Amino acid sequence: MSYTFEELYVGLKAEYRKTVTETDVVLFAGLTGDNNPMHIDEEFASATRFGGRIIHGMLTSALLSSVIGMKLPGPGCIYMGQNLRFLKPVKIGDTVTALAEVIELIPEKQRVRLGTYCLVRGEKVLDGDALVWVPRQG
Structure with missing residues (x-):
């Protein structure tokens, strides 16, 4: 899909x-x-407050690129910026749902601001927003 x-x-x-x-x-x-x-050594990570390995925060955030680049707005858009807040750790085996939602349209610059977040078992693990340039029709 592409918008x-x-x-x-x-x-x-x-x-x-x-x-x-x-x-x-x-x-x-x-x-x-x-x-x-914290990401690759279970013995080390098990002695931390997380009790085991956690995945890279940037790996979690990279899933937002799939939503933005392939679905909303989709192919042809240009990712211009991203603000991120990591809220909770994500562990190996977790299913992450990365979401994007249009929260502002900036017509004079063909830009859109997207609310971006990731969920694991319905809990928000990452929150942020992105700025994306989107091509016009024709």
Whole structure:
């Protein structure tokens, strides 16, 4: 799905769901170089306040890119900025629902502000907003 600027309206929503696996965490660590033991060393992480490994916060937030780039507004849009607040840890095996909702249209610049958040078992684990440029019709 792809929306042009004219097709967007405040309240329009889309989501992407993903169960985060061990492989996802290892690949993300390898890709980014973030080998923090909180993410890759169970012995270390089990001695922390989280009681075990947690996935990279930026891996959680990257799921928002799937919603924005592929669904709302979708292919052709340009991701311009993102504010994030990490609220709760996400663990390997959790299913994350990444959501985006149109909260503001800025016609003179073909931009849209999206409310962005991620849920695990119905609880918000990440909150934020994004600014995206969207092509016009034709």
